[in-house]
Amino acid sequence: MTTTLLRIATAGSVDDGKSTLVGRLLHDAKAILADSLDDIARTSAERGFGGADGTLDLALVTDGLRAEREQGITIDVAYRYFSTDKRSFILADCPGHVQYTRNTVTGASTADAAIVLVDARNGVLEQTRRHLGVLALLRVPRLVVAVNKMDLINWDEQAFAAIETEVISLATELGIQATTVIPVSALQGDNVVEPSLSATWYTGPTLLGLLEELEPKLGGGTARLDVQYVIRPQGALAPGLDPEVYRDYRGYAGTLVDGTLNVGDRVQVLSNGQPVASRVKAISTPAGSAQSAQAGEAIVLELETDLDIARGDTIVAGELPTAQREFQANICVLDPVKLTNGQRLLIKHGTKVSAAKLSTIEHVINVADYSQQPADSLELNDLGRITLRSQAGLAIEEYASSRTGGSFLLIDPTTGRTLAAGIIEEKHEAA
The missing domain is CATH 2.40.30.10 (Translation factors)
Incomplete structure (x- = not known):
């Protein structure tokens, strides 16, 4: 069963229903707390939603800033954390306006997958091309295009097929190979968490179903540690410690950002602009000593050789990139x-x-x-x-x-x- 964390970014043109889609995803995945739902219900009623069917304005789930609520748009990157039985997610809901391109870059820079919305009535717009271009530039590994508001075109299969063909052609032109296109209705919930009963011709996954099965692109390259802090003995010797070991201890703290590092691995260090070599003597983690470390872990390394290493230096397993x-x-x-x-x-x-x-x-x-x-x-x-x-x-x-x-x-x-x-x-x- 997949249990890894998946980072998602969402983008789309103005009024494509992106915030509503995110709200629907969180609501139907039961990822909204009861007190938050009460607040959303009150605000929805103030904006004319509600009534006998209890309809909620699900865009409010992510549009939390007062200025956003008043304008009915998203102007900042809103981060949401939620989990299902299969995995945990960090979702960055990015703004759609052209003047907030920087926010899209920020939200997508760490994403394992991106969801781009397209209004089924309007098809691919200039802002759609803009977002795809930014995602291609940032090398986001997986693209999911949600063709929203399919209910407003009566779930027209041919209209969806035309958009799907254009999107895949555009993504391929940009070098994005892993692209999935899904017809959805964020307002009604079709194909977001539950399959649509209106689109019998669609046999692909729901949006959440796909996200639960995607494998994130974990750091699989050369193990790399950019030294954050050099740990040296300070203060009096603690009882039971060997004075020689205590005095000579030198650890290099940081986050392993790629690959796997093992005790005994040969490493190269870029120090003062010059490469020097050593081997890993020991690895410490918040849980204690370890024989290996994976990408994403905060660790402290000890090396076999006493080297002049400072904050900002880089430790790499294998070949060091040329300075x-x-x-x-x-x-x-x-x-x-x-x-x-x-x-x-x-x-x-x-x-x-x-x-x-x-x-x-x-x-x-x-x-x-x-x-x-x-x-x-x-x-x-x-x-x-x-x-x-x-x-x-x-x-x-x-x-x-x-x-x-x-x-x-x-x-x-x-x-x-x-x-x-x-x-x-x-x-x-x-x-």
Whole structure:
């Protein structure tokens, strides 16, 4: 039985019914607490819902901010946690408006799967193409397209088939191979948790049924630990400890972000820009000593060799990525600023922070049609390609193989504000 955690992001054009779909999913999966249901019922009644059939405005499940409720739109990423008998979920409900592209990037950046809504009456719109483009850029492993409001077109099989063909063609063009299209009615609950009695021609899974069976893309690449903290003895010796062991102890704490690491494994460390080798002497976890660790676990490593390792250094099992100071990357601007050629920044890669320079803006990406246009600057919500030069060598990897090794943040060195998030699509020789 599947028990792993699945991270989901949802996206869709304005008024496609995305918040209602998420609300229906949580409601029918019995993942809403009773007091929350009471609050939703009261607010639904204030907005004209309810009556004899007790209809709820299920969009309120995720649209919790007052400004969102007043406008009837979603303006922020709303995170919800829920479980079924088969697995646990973290769901990021992303906004649909074009001016909130940065929120979609944030919500989808860690997703194992993405649900994109399409209104059955309108078909694929420009915003649909925009969201698919962002999801392709972020290499989200699995795409689920929910064709919503099928009840409003009388569950027309031919209309659904036309949308399905267009969506799969578009996803394939973008390099998204794992795509499933499901006809649903979020308002009535058809094919969300329970199969629809109105679409006898559809024999595929329900939305929840599919999500319960999807296998997340766990970190299966090279084991990598970006050192968060170096643990050294402090204070008086505790009773029963060997003074020699206590004095010489040095542990390297962090989260293993890919692969599997075992005691005895050969590792390489990028320290002060230079690779050095050692072997794993011991692994500690919150539960105690362990012989191995999996991706996602917080651990402390001890190495056989006494090395000069500090916060920000990278420990990798196997071959260490070549330290690079200059590279190209795609970024999304997250702050209301203008990024320009020659701008001085800080880059945060893993746990390492280094001074950096935005050498060149190569182009801005029009995610409505995926075209590339020349640009002298990038502003809020823009997606663009740039060349960066870091003062320190970074153990970068391609984002497709390691989300952590292939991603970074750009920070304002004066204010400390996060300006942009970036991903590395292809590496070049070290500069």
